[in-house]
Amino acid sequence: MSTATTIDVAHLTKNFGAVSAVSDLTFSVQPGRVTGFLGPNGAGKTTTLRMLLGLVAPSSGSATFGGIGYRELSRPLATVGTALEASSFHPGRTAANHLAIYARAAAIDPARVERVLRQVGLAEVGKRRVGGFSLGMRQRLGLAFALLGDPPVLVLDEPINGLDPEGIRWIRVFLRELAEEGRTVLVSSHLLSEVQQSVDHAIIIAKGRLVYDGTLDGLETGARVEVDAPDRAALAAALTAAGVVVEQGEHGLTAAAPPGHELSAAQVGGIAQRAGVALSLLSGEKGGLEAAFLRITGTDSPPDTSEANADGGRS
Amino acid sequence: MSIVNAVRAEVAKLVTTRLWWILLIVLFVYVAFVAGILGGVFGAIADQGTAEGAPPPVAPGDLHLIVYSSATAIGYVFPLLLGALATTSEFRHLTLTPTFLANPHRGQVLSAKAIALAVVGALYGAVALLGSIGGGGLVLAITGQELHLVDSETWVLVGRVLIAMALWAVIGVGLGALIPNQVAVLVIVLAFTQFLEPILRSLSFVADWTAQVGQFLPGAAGDALVGWSPFTAFAGTGAGIPTLEWWQGGLVLLAIALVASVIGYLTTWKRDVT
Numbered sequence: 001m002s003t004a005t006t007i008d009v010a011h012l013t014k015n016f017g018a019v020s021a022v023s024d025l026t027f028s029v030q031p032g033r034v035t036g037f038l039g040p041n042g043a044g045k046t047t048t049l050r051m052l053l054g055l056v057a058p059s060s061g062s063a064t065f066g067g068i069g070y071r072e073l074s075r076p077l078a079t080v081g082t083a084l085e086a087s088s089f090h091p092g093r094t095a096a097n098h099l100a101i102y103a104r105a106a107a108i109d110p111a112r113v114e115r116v117l118r119q120v121g122l123a124e125v126g127k128r129r130v131g132g133f134s135l136g137m138r139q140r141l142g143l144a145f146a147l148l149g150d151p152p153v154l155v156l157d158e159p160i161n162g163l164d165p166e167g168i169r170w171i172r173v174f175l176r177e178l179a180e181e182g183r184t185v186l187v188s189s190h191l192l193s194e195v196q197q198s199v200d201h202a203i204i205i206a207k208g209r210l211v212y213d214g215t216l217d218g219l220e221t222g223a224r225v226e227v228d229a230p231d232r233a234a235l236a237a238a239l240t241a242a243g244v245v246v247e248q249g250e251h252g253l254t255a256a257a258p259p260g261h262e263l264s265a266a267q268v269g270g271i272a273q274r275a276g277v278a279l280s281l282l283s284g285e286k287g288g289l290e291a292a293f294l295r296i297t298g299t300d301s302p303p304d305t306s307e308a309n310a311d312g313g314r315s
Numbered sequence: 316m317s318i319v320n321a322v323r324a325e326v327a328k329l330v331t332t333r334l335w336w337i338l339l340i341v342l343f344v345y346v347a348f349v350a351g352i353l354g355g356v357f358g359a360i361a362d363q364g365t366a367e368g369a370p371p372p373v374a375p376g377d378l379h380l381i382v383y384s385s386a387t388a389i390g391y392v393f394p395l396l397l398g399a400l401a402t403t404s405e406f407r408h409l410t411l412t413p414t415f416l417a418n419p420h421r422g423q424v425l426s427a428k429a430i431a432l433a434v435v436g437a438l439y440g441a442v443a444l445l446g447s448i449g450g451g452g453l454v455l456a457i458t459g460q461e462l463h464l465v466d467s468e469t470w471v472l473v474g475r476v477l478i479a480m481a482l483w484a485v486i487g488v489g490l491g492a493l494i495p496n497q498v499a500v501l502v503i504v505l506a507f508t509q510f511l512e513p514i515l516r517s518l519s520f521v522a523d524w525t526a527q528v529g530q531f532l533p534g535a536a537g538d539a540l541v542g543w544s545p546f547t548a549f550a551g552t553g554a555g556i557p558t559l560e561w562w563q564g565g566l567v568l569l570a571i572a573l574v575a576s577v578i579g580y581l582t583t584w585k586r587d588v589t
Contacts, residue, residue, distance in 0.1 A: 021378060047589075054419045055412060055416070055589075071419040076419055077416065088408065088410050088411075089408065089410070090408045090410055091408065092332040092333055093332050097327070101324050102413050102414070102416075102417040103325040104321070104323050105418050106417040107317070288398050
């Protein structure tokens, strides 16, 4: 592994005809930590990653690794390791041969093939044809491909999809280790819950636009509080006066912190007490991170809720 | 990422799946079988011709060359298929993704594939010659004809068969880039080479001007490159059917390969890989 490398995305945009898949995306990914690249299905994650890797040409903007675009890298596989969601294997080729071919194309030591197969736990099945592999094994083989060049940057698209619980535990530890070695690790997922234990930093996109770039803790602050009182108007007035954003909620009022501020149930209770309003309901945001994620990506509006839940149940 | 590594990777892609040796075995058996039959038929005609005193349809001195040339005349579809399937399988199995990740220089990858297929195509040529000289020669020997194995003409034929088979494989690569759908390219290659082209070639003999055009058909150009072919032998070489010079035939094949590859590169190979 060579020196630490950042990923820099600047004003990245992709239009498919009249449809805008990714709009003016700007973020950077730092080494030494696991960065989650999150967003609902169809948010533009895969298109963004493929633009990053020179597979899809951006309509405008740029994506670089340590200042160099993927297609200009002198040793791409030794700089950026990639596992993309689509399982790209010839079913009639063995796992070891699959890796050996790309090692040869990228002038990587063929001895790395055995090494990465062992690293992802596929050493025993290296001589078997990929056609007979389970989804979990294919995911591991994809990861082996990513590790082939011992790269300082790893870009993994939905690497947890299709893994069994043991595999999920394994990959979480594995991602941590990779980041601790000083690598830049970017992991995409459409499910926050999938990666929230392994991600230090989150970049969230929705409908092709950046909606959040920060820590997961930061995502949770700004959470909302459900509150109600027999005298709802007085409560609303008191909260508004205290600078809280108030909306009509399902069971009463939904109080949210103004941008850049935090709001807890205790604070809402305090405001109500000072105003002399008796409360009939006071409840902090139950979903926590997940709810914040759904809210920020705009998938918590009623028509989409069932879909989001269905997605959640599928993992 | 050098072109040498790229070519080695492309050769490795070919030999790590089963298709290449399955096609190679079928090629050998098919060519040996047909060359054997041709050897028998031509041998019998040659005998009869001299017996009845009429001029034989095939110059007796060319008999062995025509039999041996079945290596390309009927075998050329195999390297063509191998090349086409090698390219389309990258689309079909989405292996363009790891391929372009390992080497983002797409033009270099396509060139490397063409070079790799040329090498393996020449190997197909060598095996097809083993079939045609083995199978055909065996029957010629049995029917008492000369084999002329050490003739310079035989060796010229051997060299040209290798070149022709290499070029057919490269045409396959271009065709695969042009028509990335594996089933479509398979159907088109088989329908054209086994059905359409033979008919067009036969029809082209009707008039002078059509014959002038017909000599540029890919199969006709391939036969011209090799110099002998059972097809032109049956149609009657002496009847004044125009045929390209051997090097012109080679240039026609090369031009087809280049045009297909360049258009394929621009239309499919360079496109976004999603």
